[in-house]
Amino acid sequence: MTFEPDDLREAGRSLLDDAVELRRELHRHPELGLELPRTQQAVLDRLADLDLDVRTGTTSTSVVADLVGDPDGPIVLLRGDMDALPMPEDTELPFASEVRNTMHACGHDTHTAMLVGAARLLADRRSELAGTVRFMFQPGEEGQFGARHMIDEGVLDGVGRAFGIHVTPNLPAGWVGTRPGPLLASADEFAITVRGRGGHASTPHFANDPIPVACEIVSALQTFVTRRVDVFAPGVISVTKVRAGTANNVIPETALLEGTVRAVSGRTRAAALEALERVATNVAAAHDMVAEVTLHDGYPVTVNDAGRAAGTIETATRLLGADRVIELPSPVMGAEDFSYVLEEVPGAMAFLGMCPPGANPGAAPPNHSNRMLIDEAPMADGMALHAAMALTGLAELVAGAGAADEASAS
Numbered sequence: 001m002t003f004e005p006d007d008l009r010e011a012g013r014s015l016l017d018d019a020v021e022l023r024r025e026l027h028r029h030p031e032l033g034l035e036l037p038r039t040q041q042a043v044l045d046r047l048a049d050l051d052l053d054v055r056t057g058t059t060s061t062s063v064v065a066d067l068v069g070d071p072d073g074p075i076v077l078l079r080g081d082m083d084a085l086p087m088p089e090d091t092e093l094p095f096a097s098e099v100r101n102t103m104h105a106c107g108h109d110t111h112t113a114m115l116v117g118a119a120r121l122l123a124d125r126r127s128e129l130a131g132t133v134r135f136m137f138q139p140g141e142e143g144q145f146g147a148r149h150m151i152d153e154g155v156l157d158g159v160g161r162a163f164g165i166h167v168t169p170n171l172p173a174g175w176v177g178t179r180p181g182p183l184l185a186s187a188d189e190f191a192i193t194v195r196g197r198g199g200h201a202s203t204p205h206f207a208n209d210p211i212p213v214a215c216e217i218v219s220a221l222q223t224f225v226t227r228r229v230d231v232f233a234p235g236v237i238s239v240t241k242v243r244a245g246t247a248n249n250v251i252p253e254t255a256l257l258e259g260t261v262r263a264v265s266g267r268t269r270a271a272a273l274e275a276l277e278r279v280a281t282n283v284a285a286a287h288d289m290v291a292e293v294t295l296h297d298g299y300p301v302t303v304n305d306a307g308r309a310a311g312t313i314e315t316a317t318r319l320l321g322a323d324r325v326i327e328l329p330s331p332v333m334g335a336e337d338f339s340y341v342l343e344e345v346p347g348a349m350a351f352l353g354m355c356p357p358g359a360n361p362g363a364a365p366p367n368h369s370n371r372m373l374i375d376e377a378p379m380a381d382g383m384a385l386h387a388a389m390a391l392t393g394l395a396e397l398v399a400g401a402g403a404a405d406e407a408s409a410s
């Protein structure tokens with residue numbers, strides 16, 4: 001028995017008011033990117049009385065806090081990201097953002113507050129810890145590679161297992177959902193400049209018009225997705241920006257295409273990135289033009305370890321009951337830099353439902369919406385789940401090490 005479900009749920013509930021208070025403070029004062037001084041200070045202040053080993057980042061405002069139980073035991077990592085998005089907020093909440101064009105629209109304010117609460121919850125149970133719980137407070141998740149900064153600074157050193165929660169208004173409040181294998185997609189960006197030859201619109205044969213060629217590239221990319229990608233390892237190429245021309249009677253010199261590539265397998269991701277280059281340059285070449293392709297690598301596919309995903313479902317079921325835990329039928333096409341953690345350490349990420357009261361989970365404004373609302377009550381479950389995952393993870397790692405010792409002794 002690694003944890004008492006009633007005890008942890010009750011502990012989560014007792015910490016809810018503090019978590020809500022911190023979440024609303026962060027929501028009111030959101031910060032962007034890798035430098036979140038105010039958020040970092042709020043976290044440090046809340047952890048100050050817990051007797052943790054705390055380190056702050058040198059290349060970002062990250063916080064790593066170790067709660068040491070058995071100092072000779074394994075390490076389990078729990079992660080919460082802290083950054084907001086560059087967008088206006090239109091929720092009309094009394095604690096809506098006071099920072100222009102900046103909003104906690106991905107729930108990272110709740111992630112931070114839940115991780116602080118989990119630290120307190122577990123600090124009260126230090127004697128039960130068969131090792132160390134490491135709390136990873138991460139900036140720069142929204143495209144700034146914050147996890148990479150922390151990994152380069154050693155956050156995964158000695159870590160045997162990792163767990164993260166992402167909240168969503170599109171699951172019923174208090175539900176937990178995850179799956180083995182890919183949970184979130186990769187996300188890369190591209191830009192293609194088609195270079196023709198400008199001229200008078202009345203005499204295209206004296207010019208070389210890049211606009212129809214750019215259109216042909218858009219179609220050819222869709223043909224690649226539907227005809228060359230394995231339907232069981234899907235991918236998406238979306239051209240989201242087309243720019244060319246200045247006047248009705250002028251053929252422009254260049255046409256620009258920009259967009260994003262998403263995939264739920266590394267294989268499809270690599271094939272799609274390779275195809276972008278090949279399709280664009282060859283379609284352009286067919287028309288005696290040049291296409292310059294620029295790729296910006298984004299986050300890789302977030303892949304849950306199969307065993308750890310099953311373990312998450314088992315632990316969440318013990319904690320919350322089977323009627324609140326689901327195995328998701330398919331990945332979500334958003335991206336996460338927790339992917340980098342899961343590339344190096346076996347672990348899992350789970351979604352925690354926070355659909356607001358009275359709303360339909362299928363229709364509630366989603367993460368990244370300017371109108372995103374959440375039900376804060378499930379934060380109690382989130383704190384308890386963090387704690388349950390840490391206690392279970394440590395116990396299993398100790399048991400695994402014991403079994404390995406026996407095997408090598410016999």
Ligand code: NI
Binds near residue numbers: 108166
């Ligand atoms: Ni997020």
